[in-house]
Amino acid sequence: MSSLGHSVLVPAWIGGSWQSLVTQSSQSSSETSFYLAYIVALHVATALALLVFFRADWERIIRGFFRTLGDVVRTRRMPEDDADARLAWLVVIATVPVGITGLALEHVFRTIFAKPVAASIFLFANGLILFAGERYRRRASVQADVLVAVEAHGGGRTHQDIELAVASDSRLAHVSVADSLRIGLLQCAALLPGISRSGITMVGGLWRGLSHEDAARFAFLLATPVILAAGVLKLPTLFGSAGDHIHGQAAVGFVICGITAYISVRWLVRYFETKRLEPFAIYSLVVGLISFVHFV
Numbered sequence: 101m102s103s104l105g106h107s108v109l110v111p112a113w114i115g116g117s118w119q120s121l122v123t124q125s126s127q128s129s130s131e132t133s134f135y136l137a138y139i140v141a142l143h144v145a146t147a148l149a150l151l152v153f154f155r156a157d158w159e160r161i162i163r164g165f166f167r168t169l170g171d172v173v174r175t176r177r178m179p180e181d182d183a184d185a186r187l188a189w190l191v192v193i194a195t196v197p198v199g200i201t202g203l204a205l206e207h208v209f210r211t212i213f214a215k216p217v218a219a220s221i222f223l224f225a226n227g228l229i230l231f232a233g234e235r236y237r238r239r240a241s242v243q244a245d246v247l248v249a250v251e252a253h254g255g256g257r258t259h260q261d262i263e264l265a266v267a268s269d270s271r272l273a274h275v276s277v278a279d280s281l282r283i284g285l286l287q288c289a290a291l292l293p294g295i296s297r298s299g300i301t302m303v304g305g306l307w308r309g310l311s312h313e314d315a316a317r318f319a320f321l322l323a324t325p326v327i328l329a330a331g332v333l334k335l336p337t338l339f340g341s342a343g344d345h346i347h348g349q350a351a352v353g354f355v356i357c358g359i360t361a362y363i364s365v366r367w368l369v370r371y372f373e374t375k376r377l378e379p380f381a382i383y384s385l386v387v388g389l390i391s392f393v394h395f396v
Contacts, residue, residue: 102226102384103146105219105294107139109391112216137338140331141350142357147328149361150320153369157265157321160184161191183273187321190275194284194322201288202330209291216395222294224388229295230381233303240309244271248311248373268317272310275318279308287322294388297323299380302372316372320365 151158164184172179172189179185213222275283283304290297298319305315338350 102223102290102294102296102299103143104214104290105223105226105296108214108219108293109216109223109387111135112395113391136334137340138346138350138353140334140338141354143327144331144335145354145358146361147324147331149358150324150327150365153362153365154265154321154324157269157317158324160266160269161188161321164188165192178277183270186273187269190272190277190280191321191325193277194280194287195325197281197285198287198291198326199329202291202326205291209293214293217392219293220388220391220395222292222388223384224294224392226295226299227381227384227386227388229303230299230377230384233299233306234377234381237306238309241306241311241315244309244311244314248313265317268314271314272318272321275308275310283308283318284322287326294384296380296384297326298368299377302377312372312374312376313369316369320369 161184164179164182164186165188168179168182168185168189171177178189213219283301286300286304287297289295289300298316301319301322302312302315305318306312310318338347
């Protein structure tokens with residue numbers, strides 16, 4: 101539920117010297133924020149955990165991308181008969197909007213919205229979005245849940261993770277270019293602290309007819325390059341003056357975050373094979389409302 105929002109709210113709730121971390125990270129110059137440098141280390145760890153967990157998927161996706169790069173550049177058409185290559189290009193298309201927005205408006209989002217009251221409001225809004233995702237998802241999404249359940253438990257496919265991943269990626273390859281772009285545009289909202297990147301991307305997938313399992317997998321695949329790129333872009337902050345004297349703490353946080361992120365993603369992928377978004381929506385509404393009342 102929005103690591104960015106929680107990185108603002110948790111220190112603010114603790115108070116005291118921790119409160120100054122939030123103020124420091126929202127200053128005009130991020131180069132002086134050791135807290136932001138620490139958060140960068142955690143984000144890189146999260147991205148690497150996602151890469152490790154989905155390593156088989158990314159191997160197929162990257163091979164498919166380079167296998168068709170020349171043809172796509174020459175013909176300006178998506179590959180239709182190569183599922184891995186098509187999924188690779190869908191990921192690229194869905195990543196472009198948030199990449200451009202993040203580079204252009206990162207300073208604005210960090211200095212204006214990285215405040216406890218704003219994060220509380222956005223976290224509450226995140227809960228409403230997740231509820232709306234379940235309430236207004238397409239009938240095709242409901243039917244897709246049923247079909248996925250039948251395939252998983254009715255003998256149509258084995259329970260081996262790699263075969264489940266291949267089957268899911270094959271279904272994702274049938275997402276249209278327009279729908280991939282729409283889902284990618286929703287990622288831009290996750291630049292606001294309190295809005296869950298994976299949550300809002302899942303909502304977009306449900307609205308476009310994906311099952312919970314496929315929407316979750318697509319959300320994690322889309323999040324990986326964005327989180328990794330953002331972390332790598334800010335790595336100089338960690339190794340600059342802002343990171344002085346916290347390299348040990350950053351290393352410990354990096355290891356712990358990487359392990360917990362891997363375990364969390366593994367659990368969530370299995371969870372969304374049969375479960376829905378409502379528990380996360382309730383959490384966002386309750387914590388967002390209580391935080392708003394506390395900080396306003």
